[in-house]
């Protein structure tokens with residue numbers, strides 16, 4: 156039983172822009188143990204991994220990919236983290252007929268079958284937020300939207316996608332502002348162009364600068380509605396920040412009432428997953444492996460269910476492939492980088508993935524993107540409160556009717572001129 160080995164090449168960012176490997180590597184090790192104990196999954200094979208650190212840098216990521224591919228044993232598939240590493244690895248890996256599965260890549264640019272024909276990701280694309288935003292614009296009859304973003308590819312392509320989606324809904328992005336590190340002019344322009352319903356996409360360091368400027372420009376309060384990203388650490392606006400000259404209370408005042416959207420990447424139900432474990436039990440097991448006091452501060456902790464489930468997606472796809480190859484008297488351990496017919500089987504098995512993981516139901520779109528629910532929260536009195544969920548596949552918004560409006564009702568999306576007859 157499990158007398159043959161299959162090796163997965165895995166790349167983790169242990170430091171750098173997103174050091175998600177800190178929690179995702181232990182999660183993948185846990186998944187390997189769990190899978191190798193199962194006799195009903197890959198009964199003939201023991202799954203192993205050969206892992207490298209990319210430091211979330213594309214150059215190093217490319218170098219370690221070559222190390223993985225030019226050293227035995229043959230790798231059956233590659234696992235990656237950061238977007239900037241995944242784009243290089245997924246672009247190159249097809250030359251070795253390798254499927255690539257990312258557990259930590261959010262860039263919309265990766266949803267591209269021409270550039271990345273063998274790419275999948277258990278991490279949702281940043282564009283997952285956009286159908287939710289449109290749904291809320293429609294709910295409150297807002298047709299004039301403003302956006303402000305940091306000039307980074309991941310945010311530019313997210314807003315480009317939002318523009319396409321609002322156009323389909325007959326909604327207009329009337330004001331679009333971007334900045335590199337200083338949002339002063341962008342925020343002034345939003346005020347000058349009478350922006351009211353504003354979508355902001357940036358990392359939390361820039362979010363503090365934007366809302367400090369919004370405080371100064373009085374671009375907040377009952378006339379305005381802000382939508383920003385929901386996966387910042389809970390008290391992100393209280394962090395010590397020498398780059399702004401606003402107090403926490405001033406930021407808190409500017410932030411009062413804003414909405415956030417984020418992908419749901421931890422199964423909320425108390426049900427047991429395919430791994431015979433609830434997501435709560437998963438967290439307990441990972442916490443014991445991380446053995447630090449506050450595990451939620453470990454980079455990659457929120458994404459670790461995506462890494463754990465990525466291994467299960469690999470195991471199930473290889474299990475399915477082994478059975479199909481057997482019909483042609485072929486086996487998985489015959490794979491080498493020239494056997495595209497085996498890659499095609501792995502690809503189609505991965506494409507048809509559907510199982511309940513600790514991150515919720517795991518399934519991929521035709522571009523390999525993770526299909527997931529989003530949750531909407533609102534900051535009320537300095538803390539986030541759950542407002543509802545949105546399933547873009549069924550276009551179903553579950554709304555708890557708890558939102559608060561500083562002016563007692565949703566503000567209009569522009570100044571209403573009363574015509575004096």
Ligand SMILES: CC1(C)CO[C@@H](CC(=O)O)CN1
Nearest residue numbers: 173237238259260261262386
């Ligand atoms: C939600 C976040 C923080 C988005 O960036 C991902 C990293 C990346 O896309 O490179 C990790 N998860």
